[in-house]
Amino acid sequence: MTYLVGGEAPSESAGKRFRKLLDAPGILQLPGAHNGQAALQAKDAGFQALYLSGAAMTASMGLPDLGIITIDQVEFFIRQIVRSSALPLLVDGDTGYGETLNVMNMVRAFEESGAGALHLEDQLLPKKCGHLNDKKLASADEMAMKVSAAHRARRDLVIVARTDAAASEGIDGAVARAKKYIEAGADAIFPEALTNAEMFREFAKRMPGVKLLANMTEFGRTPFYTAKEFEEMGYSMIIWPVSSLRAANKAQADLYATIARDGSTEAMLPRMQTREELYRTLRYHDYEALDRSIVETVLPTIAA
Ligand SMILES: C[C@](O)(C(=O)O)[C@H](CC(=O)O)C(=O)O
Incomplete structure (x- = not known):
């Protein structure tokens, strides 16, 4: 949705x-x-x-x-x-x-x-x-x-x-x-x-x-x-x-300290939301499906 x-x-x-x-x-x-x-x-x-x-x-x-x-x-x-x-x-x-x-x-x-x-x-x-x-x-x-x-x-x-x-x-x-x-x-x-x-x-x-x-x-x-x-x-x-913000802020501070220390974010990967998790949370594919459904309605495939 x-x-x-x-x-x-x-x-x-x-x-x-x-x-x-x-x-x-x-x-x-x-x-x-x-x-x-x-x-x-x-x-x-x-x-x-x-x-x-x-x-x-x-x-x-x-x-x-x-x-x-x-x-x-x-x-x-x-x-x-x-x-x-x-x-x-x-x-x-x-x-x-x-x-x-x-x-x-x-x-x-x-x-x-x-x-x-x-x-x-x-x-x-x-x-x-x-x-x-x-x-x-x-x-x-x-x-x-x-x-x-x-x-x-x-x-x-x-x-x-x-x-x-x-x-x-x-x-x-x-x-x-x-x-x-x-x-x-x-x-x-x-x-x-x-x-x-x-x-x-x-x-x-x-x-x-x-x-x-x-x-x-x-x-x-x-x-x-x-x-x-x-x-x-x-x-x-x-x-x-304030709990969600406190937890997010702490993770964020750790991230910046890691980048400053390592010149890389790699050590933080296990604590990161993955791209897949992010898109799932955002219902990304629902938006894409919605876009497709509008296109299909307005521009039906014309038989050759
Ligand atoms: C409930 C509160 O007003 C808030 O802004 O969330 C705060 C929370 C906090 O500062 O920990 C509060 O005054 O208790």
């Missing part, structure tokens, strides 16, 4: 498809896909939905995750992932790129680009990775207004409200904010940077009936828990936001 045949694209909106997966039994597993190639590889591994991380997008552009990219740049990532994989995608909306109207503009832009869900956080700019120190928070009311704006702007997009409050306001503060964000129209809550299983359980216990997202980012404050363990703790979604 290729994205070039419009009739083969899913007819149901990405938002509706994302919501169905979220409502299905079991935890929805959302590995980060930082570009179209990663999306295809995740799809081939069997995942039904994906996550687009702000940290991974910016890092792939050689930039820090401080909220300095633009909506247009994010749309470029959303489109390539949706086109290549056709999977419902949860997109990192950071702080919403401004205030109420900017949030609404972002929601429209992301939904029109093919996103199925987004998350919006209660930090102030310059925002930071949720697992770092000294985050500056917006007031709960300011954030609730953004959530309400996102809710008003969306057609089917699923709205996840993230709170970064646990570090500075404790679980009580994070729960109070989360309840306010749900009242304002959020479909789900992302409690960021909880540091142990007790906190995850406590948060879930105090938010009964609310869909919750767990962030299993590496090198952060959350210890490793599996998807199953988060499900048992009461979570409905899990993201591994």
Whole structure:
């Protein structure tokens, strides 16, 4: 299948498809896909939905995750992932790129680009990775207004409200904010940077009936828990936001070091995706077959 045949694209909106997966039994597993190639590889591994991380997008552009990219740049990532994989995608909306109207503009832009869900956080700019120190928070009311704006702007997009409050306001503060964000129209809550299983359980216990997202980012404050363990703790979604980029970047650094050392890439061959694997992942032959089929339709062979 290729994205070039419009009739083969899913007819149901990405938002509706994302919501169905979220409502299905079991935890929805959302590995980060930082570009179209990663999306295809995740799809081939069997995942039904994906996550687009702000940290991974910016890092792939050689930039820090401080909220300095633009909506247009994010749309470029959303489109390539949706086109290549056709999977419902949860997109990192950071702080919403401004205030109420900017949030609404972002929601429209992301939904029109093919996103199925987004998350919006209660930090102030310059925002930071949720697992770092000294985050500056917006007031709960300011954030609730953004959530309400996102809710008003969306057609089917699923709205996840993230709170970064646990570090500075404790679980009580994070729960109070989360309840306010749900009242304002959020479909789900992302409690960021909880540091142990007790906190995850406590948060879930105090938010009964609310869909919750767990962030299993590496090198952060959350210890490793599996998807199953988060499900048992009461979570409905899990993201591994930056993992694909971290793995790819490490391999890339090794490649450059190898070339600098050997003047050759040969030692890296066992760790490279082969041409055959690349073309298979890209569905290269489907594009060729499509091209041939058009030629055959328009230029039928004329009997001599
Ligand atoms: C989820 C996150 O916002 C992201 O951009 O993917 C980051 C991930 C990270 O920096 O590890 C986060 O703030 O947790």
